[in-house]
Amino acid sequence: MANNDADGVGAGVEWPQGFLGYAGHAGVRRNGNDLSIIASERPAVSAAVFTRSRFAGPSVVLSRRHAADQRMSAIVTVAANANVATGAEGERNAAELAALVGELLRIPAERVLVSSTGVIGRQLPMAPLRAHLGGDGAGEAGAGGTVAGARDFDASPLAVAGAMMTTDTHAKVSSRTVGGARVVGVAKGVGMIEPDMATMLAYLVTDAEVGPIELDNALRSAVDRTFNCLSVDTDTSTSDTVALLANGAAGPVDPDAFAEAVHAVCLELTEQLARDGEGATKLLRVVVEGAASPGQAKRIAKSVLNSPLVKTAVHGADPNWGRVVMAVGKNTEHEEDLAITPEKTTVRFGAMEVYPRATGEEELARLVEIMRRDEVEIGVTLGLGEDAATVYGCDLSDGYVRINADYTT
């Protein structure tokens, strides 16, 4: 079924048949690639989910429109500028970007998904973008040249993921085979992460032949259990986008195996995003079982995952398990949570139960060892029902504060 081609590293992963990548430096930021394109050589079907933020930027608004008929075949991403809170000028810029990429690839602008990620409240630098994409016929001095045509579309998934990064410390790539086809995903995002319907930016492409409804179902089901269970800092981005393009080059595959491969790629990218959360030194996984509803399971799990006191304890390997109890108990807004009691609840770190079982000095020392690992799993059982949820995040370090106290300056 789903095999891991890449061991989570991304080096050596190639695009599925009929997909190409481009990564270049257009001059949006001073150094490093900041413009990337993923394109199918043949018509594709697509599925996509976007941020629900009330301040979704013009790029998201445009892409949501383009996504509606599920026929997108290219994705362009500008890194270092979010194109959010930019008004009518921002809308014009997003539309021009789609048109420029459409001309370059000789497809309608409506087939192009436009994403931008970075600082909020600044206009996109259209002059260098225009020059780079060939819209005025020549590259600007110092802007790193232009896209000369399909011969430059030789960027690997890793190179494209690299060009999408902002404060990410490494590129996120994942890949699975399914029958004779493959599913390849790239993602970026380290802060402002608590997606709701979608995460920062994650793109999946496949050469499997899949219909639009099946594609949409596979993506939404996977996103709900992966990216939507991820939180670095409870802050929901204005630019979150997840898209999946299928160009059919490898022919049909088993639908269940396909859905499983999509889920596996989404999960691997989710754990990569969590582990690279701003300032993060560890992956934190919280599993809630015995909940009265799926909603309760996820709510309580997120409450533990997002507690700054739990996150700092995990960072310092402080065996202060009482903070997990606190984070479970503080949920009082929903009627069903009032059934949670200290008597029915248990808490574990890894395989070690810490509540209600008493913890002596020796056990606390063992707990410190468990918390020192680079992956920490906290388990909570509520004893109220049969529902469960797993959510993904990271520890909170002084690195997060340092990164964000002077991001724009």
Added chain:
Amino acid sequence: MANNDADGVGAGVEWPQGFLGYAGHAGVRRNGNDLSIIASERPAVSAAVFTRSRFAGPSVVLSRRHAADQRMSAIVTVAANANVATGAEGERNAAELAALVGELLRIPAERVLVSSTGVIGRQLPMAPLRAHLGGDGAGEAGAGGTVAGARDFDASPLAVAGAMMTTDTHAKVSSRTVGGARVVGVAKGVGMIEPDMATMLAYLVTDAEVGPIELDNALRSAVDRTFNCLSVDTDTSTSDTVALLANGAAGPVDPDAFAEAVHAVCLELTEQLARDGEGATKLLRVVVEGAASPGQAKRIAKSVLNSPLVKTAVHGADPNWGRVVMAVGKNTEHEEDLAITPEKTTVRFGAMEVYPRATGEEELARLVEIMRRDEVEIGVTLGLGEDAATVYGCDLSDGYVRINADYTT
């Protein structure tokens, strides 16, 4: 009407007529006072609100019972141990503590409010507490002696507030006169602060003559607009308690003036708590106006106040106002928030509008100056209605992480 006796400092503030304070070192922690008592010399009426946490500790459970008939006249606080997640033994210990203080003061145990604050999941050290409170007739060596009787009840509000501290860096005291009477409040709390119905620990005493219903109304109305609008880190304590005792020694006062004095003391303590949030270097105040409902105003205000990205930007004086826009836009769970639009929203820092008004280099430099002050106010107007809310918090610094990464070790 309400005059500030103390200029927010607390030195020189004395108890209202008929109240006494005790502060001592019982040996719950190695150094510093850890046991305090506030007692009325005459019968008092009382009002109190407690944490709604599902993991409220035995001390809170007992005190909630004692508070029911509004006749408490003493408050005992143990610092450095929360007595939470301690089961049946924790319940017995809380009851014994009330009984010991009742014997000492010659009042029924049911007139004593018991609070404990500190690490979760450890039993109270009853032997030194018993010895200190005179329950076994002698102090233990090194435990700092015993309460010898009323002659030791000479601790000022500042000394009592000091004995209540955990990771607080300074004691919180506030005082107002109202007619011939006074309202004095003490509080503690710097982390695990997002109260819901009550805050960490805050006690108010007054010699005004006030009936139980009026007392309760004055407290709840004040708490709702002060402590319940405070958040340091979104984590709700298992021990939150606010109590107000009135012993009538100064006779009756104007009810409106009394309510106003209670509100003023609560507000001043709230701002003191926010400013002393763990690792905090600044007071952060968020004002939302033009909301469609009071609930929406408070929800959006808290969303901005609690955004780690806003808090770190305020810490570093990074003029990244786009994060406020993000924190407003991420609220999509409530139907009425879907009416929020970029077009109707405005954002200001202090008196300076930053959105939608364009911000050039010069304006960003001015914004940095505003953000460098030790009090930062962010204002948001939603343009949807007439409701407003003000909430109180602090910046997020690497100090918060350092304090909490190794709290128990």
